[in-house]
Amino acid sequence: MGMLDGKVAIVTGAGGGIGREIALAMALAGAKVVVNDIGASLTGIGETSATPGEQTKAIIEQRGGQAVTNTDSVSEWESAKRIVQSALDAFGRIDIVVNNAGILRDQIFHKMTPEEWMAVINVHLNGSFFVSRAAAEHFRAQNSGAFVHMTSTSGLIGNFGQANYSAAKLGIAALSKSIALDMQRFGVRSNCIAPFAWSRMTSSIPAETPEQKARVEKLKRMTPEKNAPLAVFLASDAAKDVNGQILAARNNELFLFSQPRPVRSAHRGEGWTPELIAEHALPAFRAQFQPLDRSGDVFSWDPV
Ligand code: NAI
Structure with missing residues (x-):
């Protein structure tokens, strides 16, 4: 019995990378899979592959599973609806949505163009909304469904040269949390993986720098398939009481990310002036400030 x-x-x-591994693992766990991919280049500009999801589908079928491919973009409402429709056409229902598609347009902030901003927000944040929204009506009607969205430590912590991507990824974490609140009454769950x-x-x-080289060396040890068991688990009924959470998979380690909550409070019966904030609130808050670097990023630890 598969999960x-x-x-x-x-x-x-799901034509490559983490999405392909999640599709393969879901098929092995017994799911019928819509392998969606437009075959984009990394930046979403220029040449696209004609048969992006075919290899993923072929591997699933070689192993005795069932899959169809779909090449609609997540980043438009009409085409997102077609992605969901392709599940209904091929398999008659929809139970799980994994919002994994993504592109990058990295740029230091003062040079980031509106186009670089919009392209990344459209695929990651708007795409996650469009596909989720198209599936949500069916989840509501059947009183069940699971969303798994891909966030990133770039959003949860922040990252250099990724204002567009970080904003989209933290937006996705918020989207997931609100879907979880809105739809838990209908038996629908929504969680994120970093x-x-x-x-x-x-x-x-x-x-280029020694620090960057060290980071890349660590990253090379983490293969895409290490993320797949967490996605299968979150999509399965074994996670029926897991909703609105952010988890991370890093090689053989799993993390639960803390949720934003007030970390310190300062109260003054007569209210505050800017001067009093500087004098009394700031010293208390400063001790709890999130450092403005990448410490706290799990890259600062060694993978186990
Ligand atoms: P990848 O570039 O290998 O895969 C992304 C896939 O999305 C590609 O096959 C691409 O063709 C497809 N795609 C792009 N635009 C699309 C669109 N409009 N519609 C449909 N498909 C589209 O990247 P990777 O590393 O596998 O990333 C997967 C997800 O995980 C992304 O959401 C990424 O932001 C997230 N992530 C990855 C991390 C990593 O360490 N690799 C870290 C944090 C988050």
Whole structure:
């Protein structure tokens, strides 16, 4: 018995990288899979592959599983609806949506163009909304469903040269939390994974300074398939009481990310002036400030 027997899953961006591994693992767990991918280049500009998901589908079928491919983009409402429709057409239902498709347009902030901003927000944040929203009506009607979205430590912690991507990824964490609140009454769950993997996306990380080189060396040890068991688990009924959470997979280690909550409070009966904030609140708060660097990033630890 597979953990996803009888379920139908859509995995966006499943033509390669983490998405492919999630699609393969879901099929092995018994799900019928819609392998969605437009075959984009890393930046979403220029040449696309004609048969992006075919290899993923072929591997699933070689192993006795069932899959169809779909080449619609997640980043438009009409085409996102077609992605969900392709699950209904091929398999008659939809139980799982994995919002994994993504592109990068890294740029230091003062040079980031509106186009670089919009392209990344459209695929990651708007794409996650469009596909989720298209599936949500079916989840509501059947009183069940599971969303798994890909966030990133770039959003949860922040990252250099990734204002567009970080904003999209933290937006996805918020989207997931709100879907979880809105739809728990209908038996629908929504969770995020912050994955780690050496993939086409991360192979674009600069490796010039010794610090960057060390980071890339660690990353190379983390293969995309290490993220797949967590996605299968979150999509399965074994996670029926897991909702609105952010988990991470890094090689053989799993993390639960803390949720934003007030970490310190300061109260003054007469209210505050700017001067009093500087004098009394700031010293108390400063001790709890999130450091403005990448410490706290799990890259600062050695993978186990
Ligand atoms: P990847 O570049 O190997 O895969 C992304 C896939 O999405 C590609 O096959 C691409 O063709 C597809 N895609 C792009 N635009 C699309 C669109 N509009 N519609 C449909 N498909 C589209 O990247 P990787 O590393 O596998 O990333 C997968 C997800 O995990 C992304 O959401 C990424 O942001 C996230 N992530 C990855 C990390 C890593 O360490 N690799 C770290 C944190 C997050």
